[in-house]
Amino acid sequence: KQEVTQIPAALSVPEGENLVLNCSFTDSAIYNLQWFRQDPGKGLTSLLLIQSSQREQTSGRLNASLDKSSGRSTLYIAASQPGDSATYLCAVHGNKLVFGAGTILRVKS
């Protein structure tokens, strides 16, 4: 059974800081890995999707990496802004999408 763990559970940083969110998974037989953002009381917004054959994806200030063999992914956020404050969820796609519990990020101005 696939298990997805996200570390840290919560993170508070000053504006402008670069940060890394971590995701680990137990079964490396995956099709892809997706990072989402969820604002309080809202739905999920897809940020990046990495196919199993890829090592990383970039979108603006976001960079996600994938090391399938070790069961790890990281989401790097450069020059963080208060608007980045949200919960970030990692989801691994094997025979179905399995989500981690998320990292609650707060960027202080």
Next chain:
Amino acid sequence: DAGVIQSPRHEVTEMGQEVTLRCKPISGHNSLFWYRQTMMRGLELLIYFNNNVPIDDSGMPEDRFSAKMPNASFSTLKIQPSEPRDSAVYFCASSLLDHEQYFGPGTRLTVT
């Protein structure tokens, strides 16, 4: 495209009542997913459809839950009878094959 559309956005009902949640996926997407999110259990997949056919309903908690997809542009999740422990946010998502999943805004269900 308007994205995935869900209705209602909020539902408050009494225990024992029937609840029907609705979803319109993104046009052209052939996979549709129903999820439930709670503080205790996080996001859980309840059921997903591929080309309107239910593929995996192993996440449906009990027989009180049922889901249908009569056509490519509409799906329902029904709870009958509802119980207080069903209170959660229910999300619908759609995708094209195994590509990115796009989520709707969710339906916040409260069963009193």
